[in-house]
Every structure is written in C-alpha cells, then in structure tokens.
Amino acid sequence: MKTANFTYWATTLILAAMMTVVAIAYLVQPSMAQMFHHLGFPDYFRVELAVAKLLGVAALVFPVGARLKEWAYAGFGITFISAIIAHSSVGDPLSYRAVPFVALALLVTSYLTLHQRNHHADDGRVMMA
Template identity: 35%
Template sequence: MTGTLYLLHAQSMVTKFHEIGFPLYILNLIGSLKIAGAITLLVPRAYPRLKEWAYAGFVFDLVGAAWCHFCVQGFAQGIKLLLPITVVAVSYLTYHRLNDPTATQHPDADGPLAV
C-alpha cells in the first residue's frame, strides 16, 4: 500500500518526506522497490534468493524509517513502525518454516533424523 502511495506522491507521504528532510525523488525509487518486493513475496515458489532480498529490503526500509522518525519526530512516531517490522519478521519465519522440509519431521519419526 505504501509503495503505491509513494508512486502517486500522496500528500501524506510528501508531507512526511518534507518533515524528515528527504528529497521527493526518493518516493519513486522506494515505491517501485516496495511494489516489486511485495509481488516477489506474494508469488508462490518464486526464486528463493529473490525472496530473501525482498525480505531484507523490507527490513532495511522499515528499520531505516523507524530510525529517521526517532531522530526527527521523536519516539512516538518511530515506535509506530514496530508493528510492520514485527509483521515482516513473522512472515519471514513462517516462510522459512513452511519451506523447510526438515521442520515438519518429528525427531522420533522414522527417517534420516531417527537414531
């Protein structure tokens, strides 16, 4: 959603970027990358390395945004980004758990992990 708002130069995003002191041309870059990252995460069985980069990009974006808000606007604005960071972390852990073939095998079951 924010990627689209960035690309459309929504007034709320433009205002935030002005408050933080970022140039507006960054909106196009970050907006495009957010949309590409979201598509990558939504496509099942997409390239695993590309998914890792998408997750990393979202973490870099959100942690960087939180830091900028902490520094410029104070704690109350920066703390709001903890929820999206948590969502990305849960999504990442869930993605790996669902795609790890050894995670579903119980150690007591017959198979390569059995003793």
C-alpha cells in the same frame, strides 16, 4: 505444519497489503511528499521507495526463487528499521514509529514461518512459497 502455513500466509498477505497501500500513497498523496521532505529525503527517493516496495510485495507473494525472496525480506527489514530511525531522528511522535514496528514484526513472523514450513513439511518435501 498447518499452523505455520496459515501464519505465513496471514502475515505475508497483511504485510503485502500494507506495503501496497503505502506505496500507492507515496505516489499519489501530497501529504506523503510533505512527510518525505519533513524527514529530509529528496522527492525522487519517495518514488524509488514506492517502486521498490511494489517489487518487494511481488517477490513475497508470488512464487519466485529463494534468493530473490530473501532479498525482498532484507530490503523490507532495512526499510522498516530506517523508517523507525528517520522518524525518531526528527522527533516525530511514537505513533509515527508504531507502523514500522508492526510491519517489522509481521516481516519477521512471515520470514520465520516461511522457513519453518519449507523445512518441516509433513511429507518431507520442500514446499515452494
């Protein structure tokens, strides 16, 4: 149980930090605006995605209802898979696809250990994340 709890928090906090940094970069770095243009997305999508990532981080880190947390996991999963596809479709190098792959691996690990720690608590109670 301790391992699942540690793994959950480690992967979740690393992912949350990554997404927070990326969301802020989307809003303040001109190079990110250029990247979205390069991928063929409108500028407003960059702002929407930044806000959605910050809301998703809050849902993953803070104690919220299970349904909201599930939506955050789903939203991040769709975002990471979409990023891999978008960068692949314009011929970006593998290094551009590596970050979403790493984020997806962290997300899956966080999700699986969340359920492991919630359903296999040592004292039989369901833990709230």
